[in-house]
Amino acid sequence: MLDIQRIRNNPEEVKNALQKRLFEVDFTELLSWDQKRRSIIIEADELKAKRNKVSGEIPVLMKQGTDVSQLKAEMKEIGDQIKKLDDELRDIEKKINDFLAGLPNIPAEDVVAGGKENNRVIRTFGEKPEFSFTPKNHVDLVTSLGLIDYERGVKIGGNGFWVYTGDGALLEWALLNYFIEEHTKDGYQFMLPPHILTYQCGYTAGQFPKFAEDVFKVEASEVSDRMQFILPTAETALINYHRDEILNEEDLPKKYFAYTPCYRKEAGSYRAEERGMIRGHQFNKVEMFQYTLPEQSEAALEELVNKAERLVQGLGLHHRVSKLAAQDCSASMGKTFDIEIWIPSMNDYKEVSSCSNAYDYQARRGNIRFRRKDSKKTEYVHTLNASGLATSRILPALVEQYQQEDGSVIIPEVLRKWMGGRDRLYPIKK
RNA sequence: GGAGAAGUACCCAAGCAGGUCGAAGGGGACGGUUUGCUAAACCGUUAGUAGGGGAUAACUCUAGCGCGGGUUCGAAUCCCGCCUUCUCCGCCA
Numbered sequence: 001m002l003d004i005q006r007i008r009n010n011p012e013e014v015k016n017a018l019q020k021r022l023f024e025v026d027f028t029e030l031l032s033w034d035q036k037r038r039s040i041i042i043e044a045d046e047l048k049a050k051r052n053k054v055s056g057e058i059p060v061l062m063k064q065g066t067d068v069s070q071l072k073a074e075m076k077e078i079g080d081q082i083k084k085l086d087d088e089l090r091d092i093e094k095k096i097n098d099f100l101a102g103l104p105n106i107p108a109e110d111v112v113a114g115g116k117e118n119n120r121v122i123r124t125f126g127e128k129p130e131f132s133f134t135p136k137n138h139v140d141l142v143t144s145l146g147l148i149d150y151e152r153g154v155k156i157g158g159n160g161f162w163v164y165t166g167d168g169a170l171l172e173w174a175l176l177n178y179f180i181e182e183h184t185k186d187g188y189q190f191m192l193p194p195h196i197l198t199y200q201c202g203y204t205a206g207q208f209p210k211f212a213e214d215v216f217k218v219e220a221s222e223v224s225d226r227m228q229f230i231l232p233t234a235e236t237a238l239i240n241y242h243r244d245e246i247l248n249e250e251d252l253p254k255k256y257f258a259y260t261p262c263y264r265k266e267a268g269s270y271r272a273e274e275r276g277m278i279r280g281h282q283f284n285k286v287e288m289f290q291y292t293l294p295e296q297s298e299a300a301l302e303e304l305v306n307k308a309e310r311l312v313q314g315l316g317l318h319h320r321v322s323k324l325a326a327q328d329c330s331a332s333m334g335k336t337f338d339i340e341i342w343i344p345s346m347n348d349y350k351e352v353s354s355c356s357n358a359y360d361y362q363a364r365r366g367n368i369r370f371r372r373k374d375s376k377k378t379e380y381v382h383t384l385n386a387s388g389l390a391t392s393r394i395l396p397a398l399v400e401q402y403q404q405e406d407g408s409v410i411i412p413e414v415l416r417k418w419m420g421g422r423d424r425l426y427p428i429k430k
Numbered sequence: 431g432g433a434g435a436a437g438u439a440c441c442c443a444a445g446c447a448g449g450u451c452g453a454a455g456g457g458g459a460c461g462g463u464u465u466g467c468u469a470a471a472c473c474g475u476u477a478g479u480a481g482g483g484g485a486u487a488a489c490u491c492u493a494g495c496g497c498g499g500g501u502u503c504g505a506a507u508c509c510c511g512c513c514u515u516c517u518c519c520g521c522c523a
Contacts, residue, residue, distance in 0.1 A: 038481095038482070038483090041482050041483090041492080042482065042491095044482095045481090045482060045483085045491055045493090046491080046492090048491085048493085049491055049492070051503075051504080052504085054504090055449075055504040056449075058449075058503055059449045059504085060449095060450095062449095069503095071503070072502095072503045072504095075502095075503035075504080076503065078503085079502085079504095246479085
């Protein structure tokens, strides 16, 4: 949610900022509603003040034996006017809110305009592995190693699902354990939130109302404020953890991480090259989340990017870090860095972590504030989220980058303690 | 899933046959007096918030007693719907 006051005072500035996202807005209607709203409030408040005053006087007059029926009739009239104005006000505030709720976040100053093509790689880690043999793709590898069962996944869950089997499940769990261990070391608090969330959660996160079609709704309920849905990312849960709260300045930053599966419809996004586990309806992710003071959020974003990057580095996998252009940042975010991992068979880098600063955008939607120790004033917190990490692209990258000529795959050092000390996975015999 | 009870400020809690109730009384917290220090005692402060007007001042108005409606000149108090919590019953991983 953007600050209406900012739009009121500098409509051109906001309009230009949103153009970096290739998002065109016209505020003339909004500003006229805003005008109208305030004039209604002035009128209604005056009437209410009068009603309060007279209603206070009526019992006194009655005690004196004065006839108040004339006054009552007048107040009745005023009451009707107030009701009419309040109805009008409600309508116009709904219009204003709906309009504001549909606006994306303003990109940060240093974020370049335009779409994907303007994303900039800011650093890379490691090298593309060179193979002295013909490398296999991850679908073949995980199948021959017996790590993933695609066919039965589709049989029991439908298109877009797979099953981790045996060592595959262990390896997946090893990754998650590794992440959990690292975040805990860094002082982040581990959270296991509900996976089914209320409409309000999606609204705060900025997924609703615009992107309500991307999530699985429970019991096919309609989109309404009563609906529930299965979370598309733990971010949606964590941003709502402190919804409608006023935190203490000295309690910030709050650093959390959560493990949840993530459920997404991904309707219409299937592409042949993304077969396997690159894009499914369900994937595992550990999500980092911070609530910070406004002046600390830039540093926090850097910390999150570094943390996510260190995890990939710990696995020894070739990857790069990109700074996204304005349009490629999701609607709630003002600045985003992606960490993308090299998938040899796709000859491409795929996102394993998205690290973003929402600034006060989500905090406004969720009414999450903090109180300054000195001035006692309340302000909106800044919120940041970063995957740390999503596994569904790591496993493919891992098996592909670490594959050997004999079809075996080397297990990264950091995962071995959860793999019974083994250093390698071998193809299973058919 | 069924039946009852309840939701009041940081916490507890009164008010609920409608009218100075924006809300008694405790506790806690904060400030002060007393004190060598602590404790105790005593005095004081303790809705915060949101939205208007105003210079983004002083000041002022409006809303707020779970949430949303309604009745009324006037509602914490009456009516309706919803949410949440607790107790009991049923069912069950």
